[in-house]
Each structure stands twice: as C-alpha cells, then as structure tokens.
Amino acid sequence: MAVIKTNSDDVKMLARLIRAEAEGDGELGMLMVGNVGVNRIRGNCIDFRNIRSVSDMVFQSPGGFEATQKGYFYQRARDSEIRLAERLIRGERQHPATNALWFFRPAGDCPAQWYNQGNTGRFKAHCFFAPTAEDCPNVY
Numbered sequence: 001m002a003v004i005k006t007n008s009d010d011v012k013m014l015a016r017l018i019r020a021e022a023e024g025d026g027e028l029g030m031l032m033v034g035n036v037g038v039n040r041i042r043g044n045c046i047d048f049r050n051i052r053s054v055s056d057m058v059f060q061s062p063g064g065f066e067a068t069q070k071g072y073f074y075q076r077a078r079d080s081e082i083r084l085a086e087r088l089i090r091g092e093r094q095h096p097a098t099n100a101l102w103f104f105r106p107a108g109d110c111p112a113q114w115y116n117q118g119n120t121g122r123f124k125a126h127c128f129f130a131p132t133a134e135d136c137p138n139v140y
Helices: 008-043 054-058 079-089
Strands: 102-104 117-123 126-130
Touching (some): 008 079, 008 102, 008 126
Antiparallel strands (some): 117 126
C-alpha cells in the first residue's frame, strides 16, 4: 500500500531524483535519499509544510534538491530506479534515513546536527538528519 499519492510521472520523477542525488552510493544509498523525499511529503512539518506531491518535494524552493539544477536529473528514468522508487512509495525505509528529512554530502565528518536536526548516521558519502518525533510526528 502506498504511503504517498503518486501517478506514473511521479514515480519516474522520484526515480530520476534518487539516481541523480545518490547513484554513486548504490541502490541502498538511493533508497535512503528517497526515504528523505518521501518523509518530506509525509511530514507536513518544519520546512516541509504543505509539500503534498513528489513534484512539490523535488522542486521546493528554497529547500529542494541540487540535482534539479543539473542535466542528469532530466534524463529518462531507468527501470532499475523506477523499481526502487516504487519500493519507497510503498513505505520501505532504510536506516539511517528512516525518519530523516535532510541529508548532505560533507567534505569531512558528519556534524552532530544540521538544521537543528540530529545526525542519525552516515551511509557512504551522505549524512542523514532527522527531527524529533515531537517536531515531526508524521515521519515516525
């Protein structure tokens, strides 16, 4: 069962996003980046109030994704990433991105906090940060 409303274009957009943001981190890294995107739609909290669709999430400004500023994002979605996007839409989550609303790729170590959210861990190049359950109950 889907945890967010989508259509086939949304699935493809999410697939393109996870590839463009985290292809270098493999399937698991792409799933984690996708967790962040789905959580932003589900959350309706903090900087992500009234984000109701994949398109709202991807193109949010400010606060959206850098990948949308690069040509790679606009290439056709591949079947392998579409399957990953479908898993995310069905609610699959991966630690440390389980409840995360933010991720970024630091030059060095992950900071303890980012945008007032605690560090939940690192996977390869990306550090993940989650709000408290009190600040954003819909992602828990």
